[in-house]
Amino acid sequence: MASKSRGLAVGALTALMTWGAMAAAWAAESKINLPTPQSQVAREIYDLHILILWVCVGIFVVVFGTMFYSIWKHRKSVGHQPAHFHENTKLEVVWTIIPFMILVGMAIPSTKTILNMRDASNPDMTVKVTGYQWKWEYEYPAEGIRFLSTLSTPRDEIENRAQKGEHYLLEVDNPLVVPVGKKVRLLLTANDVIHSWWVPAFGIKQDAIPGYVKDAWFKAENPGVYRGVCAELCGKDHGFMPIVVEVKTQEEYDKWVLAQKSAKAAAVADANKTYTLDELKAKGETVYKTHCAACHQPDGKGLPPAFPALAGSKIATGDKAAHIDIVMNGKANTAMAAFGKQLSDVELAAVITYERNAFGNATGDVIQPADIKALRK
Amino acid sequence: MSEHQGGYYLPQPSGWPIVGSVALLLFASGMVLWANRLPGGWLVLAGLAVLFYMMFGWFGRVIEESESGKYNDQVDRSFRWGMTWFIFSEVMFFAAFFGALFYLRVLAVPWLGSGETGAMLWPGYTPSWPTAGPLGPSLAGVDTEVPPGSNQFSSMGAWGIPALNTLILLTSGLTVTIAHWGLKKNNRTQLVVWLFLTICLGLLFLGLQSYEYVHAYTRMGLTLGAGAYGATFFMLTGFHGLHVTIGTVMLIVIWLRALKGHFTPERHFAFEAVSWYWHFVDVVWLLLFVFVYAL
Amino acid sequence: MEATHAHEHGHAHPTGLMRWLTTTNHKDIGTLYLWFSFIMLLTGGVMALLIRAELFQPGLQVVEPEVFNSLTTLHGLIMVFGAIMPAFVGFANWQVPMMIGAPDMAFPRLNNWSFWLLPVAAVLLIGQFFVPGGAVAGGWTMYAPLFLQGGIANDMTIFAVHILGISSIMGAINIITTILNMRAPGMTLMKMPLFVWTWLITAYLLIAVMPVLAGAVTMLLTDRHFGTHFFNPAGGGDPVMFQHIFWFFGHPEVYIMILPAFGIISQIIPAFARKPLFGYASMVYATASIAILSFIVWAHHMFTVGMPTSAQLFFMYATMLIAVPTGVKVFNWVATMWRGSMTFETPMLFAIGFVSLFTIGGFTGLVCAITPVDIQIQDTYYVVAHFHYVLVSGALFAIFAGVYFWLPKWTGHMYDEKLGKLHFWLSAIFFNIAFFPMHFLGLAGMQRRVPDYNLQFADWNMVSSIGAFGFGLSQLIFLAVVLKAIKGGVKAEAKPWEGADSLEWTHLPSPAPYHSFETPPVLK
Ligand code: HEA
Ligand code: HEA
Ligand code: CUA
Numbered sequence A: 001m002a003s004k005s006r007g008l009a010v011g012a013l014t015a016l017m018t019w020g021a022m023a024a025a026w027a028a029e030s031k032i033n034l035p036t037p038q039s040q041v042a043r044e045i046y047d048l049h050i051l052i053l054w055v056c057v058g059i060f061v062v063v064f065g066t067m068f069y070s071i072w073k074h075r076k077s078v079g080h081q082p083a084h085f086h087e088n089t090k091l092e093v094v095w096t097i098i099p100f101m102i103l104v105g106m107a108i109p110s111t112k113t114i115l116n117m118r119d120a121s122n123p124d125m126t127v128k129v130t131g132y133q134w135k136w137e138y139e140y141p142a143e144g145i146r147f148l149s150t151l152s153t154p155r156d157e158i159e160n161r162a163q164k165g166e167h168y169l170l171e172v173d174n175p176l177v178v179p180v181g182k183k184v185r186l187l188l189t190a191n192d193v194i195h196s197w198w199v200p201a202f203g204i205k206q207d208a209i210p211g212y213v214k215d216a217w218f219k220a221e222n223p224g225v226y227r228g229v230c231a232e233l234c235g236k237d238h239g240f241m242p243i244v245v246e247v248k249t250q251e252e253y254d255k256w257v258l259a260q261k262s263a264k265a266a267a268v269a270d271a272n273k274t275y276t277l278d279e280l281k282a283k284g285e286t287v288y289k290t291h292c293a294a295c296h297q298p299d300g301k302g303l304p305p306a307f308p309a310l311a312g313s314k315i316a317t318g319d320k321a322a323h324i325d326i327v328m329n330g331k332a333n334t335a336m337a338a339f340g341k342q343l344s345d346v347e348l349a350a351v352i353t354y355e356r357n358a359f360g361n362a363t364g365d366v367i368q369p370a371d372i373k374a375l376r377k
Numbered sequence B: 001m002s003e004h005q006g007g008y009y010l011p012q013p014s015g016w017p018i019v020g021s022v023a024l025l026l027f028a029s030g031m032v033l034w035a036n037r038l039p040g041g042w043l044v045l046a047g048l049a050v051l052f053y054m055m056f057g058w059f060g061r062v063i064e065e066s067e068s069g070k071y072n073d074q075v076d077r078s079f080r081w082g083m084t085w086f087i088f089s090e091v092m093f094f095a096a097f098f099g100a101l102f103y104l105r106v107l108a109v110p111w112l113g114s115g116e117t118g119a120m121l122w123p124g125y126t127p128s129w130p131t132a133g134p135l136g137p138s139l140a141g142v143d144t145e146v147p148p149g150s151n152q153f154s155s156m157g158a159w160g161i162p163a164l165n166t167l168i169l170l171t172s173g174l175t176v177t178i179a180h181w182g183l184k185k186n187n188r189t190q191l192v193v194w195l196f197l198t199i200c201l202g203l204l205f206l207g208l209q210s211y212e213y214v215h216a217y218t219r220m221g222l223t224l225g226a227g228a229y230g231a232t233f234f235m236l237t238g239f240h241g242l243h244v245t246i247g248t249v250m251l252i253v254i255w256l257r258a259l260k261g262h263f264t265p266e267r268h269f270a271f272e273a274v275s276w277y278w279h280f281v282d283v284v285w286l287l288l289f290v291f292v293y294a295l
Numbered sequence C: 001m002e003a004t005h006a007h008e009h010g011h012a013h014p015t016g017l018m019r020w021l022t023t024t025n026h027k028d029i030g031t032l033y034l035w036f037s038f039i040m041l042l043t044g045g046v047m048a049l050l051i052r053a054e055l056f057q058p059g060l061q062v063v064e065p066e067v068f069n070s071l072t073t074l075h076g077l078i079m080v081f082g083a084i085m086p087a088f089v090g091f092a093n094w095q096v097p098m099m100i101g102a103p104d105m106a107f108p109r110l111n112n113w114s115f116w117l118l119p120v121a122a123v124l125l126i127g128q129f130f131v132p133g134g135a136v137a138g139g140w141t142m143y144a145p146l147f148l149q150g151g152i153a154n155d156m157t158i159f160a161v162h163i164l165g166i167s168s169i170m171g172a173i174n175i176i177t178t179i180l181n182m183r184a185p186g187m188t189l190m191k192m193p194l195f196v197w198t199w200l201i202t203a204y205l206l207i208a209v210m211p212v213l214a215g216a217v218t219m220l221l222t223d224r225h226f227g228t229h230f231f232n233p234a235g236g237g238d239p240v241m242f243q244h245i246f247w248f249f250g251h252p253e254v255y256i257m258i259l260p261a262f263g264i265i266s267q268i269i270p271a272f273a274r275k276p277l278f279g280y281a282s283m284v285y286a287t288a289s290i291a292i293l294s295f296i297v298w299a300h301h302m303f304t305v306g307m308p309t310s311a312q313l314f315f316m317y318a319t320m321l322i323a324v325p326t327g328v329k330v331f332n333w334v335a336t337m338w339r340g341s342m343t344f345e346t347p348m349l350f351a352i353g354f355v356s357l358f359t360i361g362g363f364t365g366l367v368c369a370i371t372p373v374d375i376q377i378q379d380t381y382y383v384v385a386h387f388h389y390v391l392v393s394g395a396l397f398a399i400f401a402g403v404y405f406w407l408p409k410w411t412g413h414m415y416d417e418k419l420g421k422l423h424f425w426l427s428a429i430f431f432n433i434a435f436f437p438m439h440f441l442g443l444a445g446m447q448r449r450v451p452d453y454n455l456q457f458a459d460w461n462m463v464s465s466i467g468a469f470g471f472g473l474s475q476l477i478f479l480a481v482v483l484k485a486i487k488g489g490v491k492a493e494a495k496p497w498e499g500a501d502s503l504e505w506t507h508l509p510s511p512a513p514y515h516s517f518e519t520p521p522v523l524k
């Protein structure tokens, strides 16, 4: 008997210790809790969650302690005779009021945090964020910078042909870049369906609603790279439109802004050039891979009937104007978006040229950036 | 509760419900195909035909049972509860569309034209009601025949046909009540005549409503595609019109039954159910008149 | 009157398939509902297992992302509208007339139709896998504008929802009328078993919100095909409006799925504690308060859409309030057990499992209700964990508990207690393995409705998938127990449970006769 219970105790202790060690290891990587807060708001949320968690655990222990005690003691098998009481007004009033008071206690700090997190006034800078199926666009109105941010994890990793990297599915080509310690106000909207911009470390999540602008803000405390995801189901590749925020020191941020501006100037010059078919095809292929292949597939065969093939498609081998039109203006009530707003003249010209001369389409047509420019009102 | 003693009428197994299920399957499949411009839209009509067949059969059976005295007071009470809560569910259906109207008019449209939303996405849009939204019916797109660019439409005034229709429905509420008094006094002529008048008023309402719709589409540029206003206008008045149609059909049925000598001054639940329904349709119209037309 | 009645019985009743197609008997229809529900549980469950198989490891292995989204969507729709709701209607059909001393439901033919609409809706939902464009993939919440994209399947969903709505509304009217008008003399409202009360209130929720859902999907239909702009900002509409209308339905809907469960548990605990239910009146008031509050909390599903701060605060406070009446219920159950004389047959085990695990789900619900915290966990696996605790270990466990509890009355045989207990323990353990880790995943940053994830989430997803398969397999035991009890077994007495005291136990033999009370029972 004694040895049995000692065995049990040792077993339990070992189990507890292993569990504790594992829990500690996991906690360091935040595998079981919110990630380490990197902003004031995130910290408030973190603490609020911990507080409520423990209150609930407390109530749970009291209520179910009572219940399991009763289950243990008031069994028929131990000969317990049933009592006959079936109400007690005083008790019932008490257990209505106490939970109510506990809730009031929870509501007060929650209200404070909400008021803080919703107060986007006096920002240091503003970035416009637009959600597309399935990428983000960032625009810095004051600096005149605008770029798209898409998933950069290679297809091979997703389809298990290559080793997955540490930031698998949480990496993008062009991250959002912001200075440290500045209140960044985001103006969010979407182009097609609802998306949601979420970076856990900053405690910010805001839906991007087509046709409406909603705001939210964050203030990063430390330089570094922070990752998040689109958190509203937005179609096929909802799981593949991550968010990466690079927080830089003011100095480095300023450098980055300068670099962006000169890149933009170069792009303007490009738009006025005339390209050869091969140049456009090469450029077009990269554009196609990042923006079109998700639906129309890298081989242009699409996923009919949801996503039509471009190989041999009437539009992609027929009238140029119709082709340019569907790419620039999209098609209402389908997943085909209006790319005129997202892509530059060069990119549009390149991708359309590419589509007309790839996957076995051989129209030989060349569309120049100037042709696109002419179509823009 | 003496009549309770085993007296609650329990019908035998019945094939009508399953016929109704088949009807709805046909109808739904047809609607799906038709809405997607695929062949097979005729299934809608087939579904409706089977549904009417089912209703004839099922309700015919109920009328037969009722006329042969199988229903006691308790059954009668069941029917009353049933009808009451059915009408309540209809009220909630309309509530969804009224809710949409209030939400769009009071919240969404002002949001669209103010703050960052207005400035960044819809510059130049001044929110107002009625509205077709920032881009208006021109974006109605592939599924309607609205001429692109026709951003102009006029809203439906309250004091022409709608006011007349209000008068008609209110009067019809009165006539159906007079018919009811006739039934209770066992004055069959009063019953039949005033019921007939009610039906005429219902048809008149529907006629005027159809005229108004045609006018809206052809002369006013007011279509389903006319943005928030057009959508709420037509869906609310359209579903109301559908209910008036159903109500009128039900009135015709009980009128025919009255002609055949059905109903007694004491027992005439079917009549009352129809008149409740008719009053419900009436009240919905009053709300429509105030919130859709007048305000 | 007597004569007519006897006459009706003189007719030969159809047999075989025709019996089930044409039946107007509340027990037959209840059986149909329950079997339908079980088949849907398997269908939705297989979809869940495909989801869990894809999520077993990072990377895409089993299905394409679009198909994954379809599986999630139809899993949700089928479980909610096909498995849980019909199961409770099945219970209502079997139990309500027996518990209030009525011969049958108030509208037997309508009752048949309410049921036979369900297979039609099921065809429209499951058939989607075979239409061009693939099945609906926008989530069971059908949010515009995503739902406006997509093909025929979306329209099939819309009509399926309409038909389910018609079925639920007719079912609810039937139940309300039965309860209000068919009670035996002396069965006052405040004497009704709690199960009947919870269903009465649930039925009111149903007729109040199903029409609203019908309205919402009708707007989707006209936006998709008839040129309206309810949800298109360019036409003055608002995509968020869909969410408001949907959740005005959706939140009461989740209580539609839990109130009858509360009712079942409130029958079972006193029966096995051999002690009357504690606080009967406060149970009734608590149920009513939950139902009423459920109409003013809907936007807690929309804390991240960017509504005005004042609205966020209002919906947070209102939502938190629901913890009070729900707490009253939990406390009452514990007080019922307190100083009872308990035994732990399978129904009681499931009831205790229900009370503990549902409460965990309730607590996580409360965590979601705290707006700032919800901002972090909205649309993550934390929410998935929350609602599976309230739906699986809540609603589904209560359904299991109820089936075990009433099987003797329904079949006339005792079920196999050993297998029943095995079913409970395996279910409870695997359930927690499957769903507890989802809290961690959600907190650590895994969003819901994705077929693939970062490596940091790999361990817990694997654990969860193993649990899910274990849980799924354990349900085969349930099937075996039920089939065994139908086939034969120890004959059940009229009142096999010592502490049970409602009419079906005290006034009817086991199995219960085809027509429950041909003459109303005499109540003291
Ligand atoms: C049976 C179904 C059911 C039930 C009963 C509940 C019950 C509750 N739910 Fe849940 N919920 C769902 C089903 C359900 N929910 C579903 C399906 C979703 C997701 C939908 C989707 O997006 O797909 C969801 C999502 C959901 C959200 C949105 C999360 C998000 O998307 O971000 C929220 C937020 O407030 C919430 C809150 C609550 C609360 C406060 C309760 C309360 O009713 C719980 C009350 C119970 C208790 C609190 C425990 C017992 C009480 C005590 C022991 C008393 C003492 C306690 C205290 C004082 C704390 N639920
Ligand atoms: C209403 C009740 C209900 C029930 C009972 C369940 C039951 C289960 N659900 Fe749930 N689920 C929802 C309602 C429900 N669910 C809803 C509303 C959503 C949201 C949808 C959305 O986002 O739109 C959701 C979403 C959802 C997700 C998230 C998907 C995503 O975000 O992409 C997951 C993931 O694990 C999941 C898993 C499961 C599992 C493993 C079960 C298990 O309990 C199932 C167990 C049952 C079986 C497995 C079947 C029985 C057994 C057999 C058929 C035998 C054969 C078995 C084997 C061969 C092993 N569900
Ligand atoms: Cu974008 Cu999800």
Ligand SMILES: [Cu+2]
Residues within 6 Å of the ligand: C250, C251, C254, C297, C298, C300, C301
């Ligand atoms: Cu809710």
